[in-house]
Amino acid sequence: MERRVIGIIGAGVSGLLACKYVLEKGFEPIVFESQPGLGGVWTHTPETTKLQSSKQAYQFSDFPWPSSVKEEYPNHNLVLKYLESYAFHLGLLPYIKFNTKVININYCSVQEGEDDFHAWSHCGGTTDGSWSNPKGKWEITTTNAAVQEHPEQGHQVHEVEFVILCIGRFSGVPNIPDFPPNKGPEAFINGIENPCTLLFRNLHWSVPADSSPFGVLAVLYLSRFSELMLHKPGEGPFLSLLVTLLSPLRWTISKLVESYIKFKIPLKRYNLIPAHRFSADVTSCSLAVTPENFYDRVEEGSILLKKSKRFSFYANGLTFDDDDATAPLETDIVILGTGYKGEVKLRKIFKSPTFQNYIAGVLNSTVTLYRGCIHPRIPQLAVIGFAESYANLYTSEMRCRWLAHFLEEGFKLPSIKEMEKDVLEWEKYMKRYSSGGACVTALHVWYNDQLCKDMGCNPKRKKGYFAELFQPYGPTDYANLTPGKKIN
DSSP: OOOOEEEEEOOSHHHHHHHHHHHHTTOEEEEEOSSSSSOGGGGTSOTTOBOSSOTTTSSBTTBOOOTTOOOSSOBHHHHHHHHHHHHHHTTOGGGEETTEEEEEEEEEESSTTTTOGGGOSSGGGOSSSOOSSOSEEEEEEEEETTOOSOGGGGOEEEEESEEEEOOOSSSSSBOOOOOOTTOSGGGOOOOOOOOEEEEESSOOOEEOTTSOTTSHHHHHHSSHHHHTTSOOTTOOHHHHHHHHHHHHHHHHHHHHHHHHHHHHSOTTTTTOOOSSOHHHHHHTTOOEEOOTTHHHHHHHTSEEEEEOSOEEEETTEEEEOOTTOOOOEEOSOOOOOOOBOHHHHHHHTBSOHHHHHHHGGGGGTOOOSBTTTBOTTSTTEEEOSOSBOSSHHHHHHHHHHHHHHHHTTSSOOOOHHHHHHHHHHHHHHHHHHSTTOOBOGGGHHHHHHHHHHHHTOOSOOSSSHHHHHHSOOOGGGGTTOOOOOOOO
């Protein structure tokens, strides 16, 4: 029997996981990767870049880090080597088409007149939310990324039954701030030799580099007990009341952690204490690890700190639009560490304006995806790796498990109306705790419980009541996850 073809776009962490899990279910994956090697965003990072989550959290559930890696936060080279070893160990490389850039994807309905997606009751126009009889196929148009001249001459079209977008949100379209006319980078010419000035707009909490990420902090913020202090999507009146009763404890925990960080890091000396609580950065995925020796560099003067609401360029550097009449900064080089517009890249990959409008809900970084994977009104397609957590590899693996089980017809999706209702519940949570961003860090156990229940798995992975309540959850807890039987 001919295997059904699944198109996977991107060979980063999420793409490798998607390839592994659909391959295990008997599908034929084709992974399209624009770069000459795998690794996604890690192929673009400097060698000094390190993980912002510990290796205990950033690991495949069935493929631990080698014992030779002693660092708690491995660097660029170690991460790439780990990802490459994973792909080689599982035999994923033959399924990856390197130097293959996807131009766009286009959904083609098998039945004429199936263009009224608004009229569908279930995703894909089915009557029961299954995937056994898809009504259309996706066409993936690609080009050879290694060819610089006339790339349009090398366009190819690949037909697949399902598409998994693993293009991430931290690459592609740079998030360059908007500047007034003649005050953008084009106005910058040259400057004089200066120490490095770190310019920032907002303050965030960061964890000391020598702290144990899976120690006390993990118990306080990555356990079932910690989630009892937060309102959750779809919670009942008892859990809602419990959140109210535990709110003083949540405030106390945040204050204690902040006191510890201020003891370890000289935030007060440099006026770097955020106005918001530490817990707010946890729930919004804004927490970072302080680079080693960072404040030693600040102390010696090789790194200068400057807070500004707005800045512009002029011929010799930067000017600041603050109320304190700050003098211009002369500089030789300006590096914009302002991230990427991953949502723009996600929208542009669709050829259909209808699907572009559907996915445009992601533009404000709120959740528009059911279970963080499926857009209710876009058929035969999933997005993996767009919503954030404290360790994206860990979350992506859970989502890929869930998706592969669905593709195997292990469960059916709810109706579009029910999925959109669930999405709205999660959106309320995101707006309440994570400034509208799609971050599941503070509720990652609750979120994984939902995936496990869909798959017919036992969501409780610990041994004993005390361990289940207070021990932090991580990738290895789901190493032997066994989904239930397929639906009839």
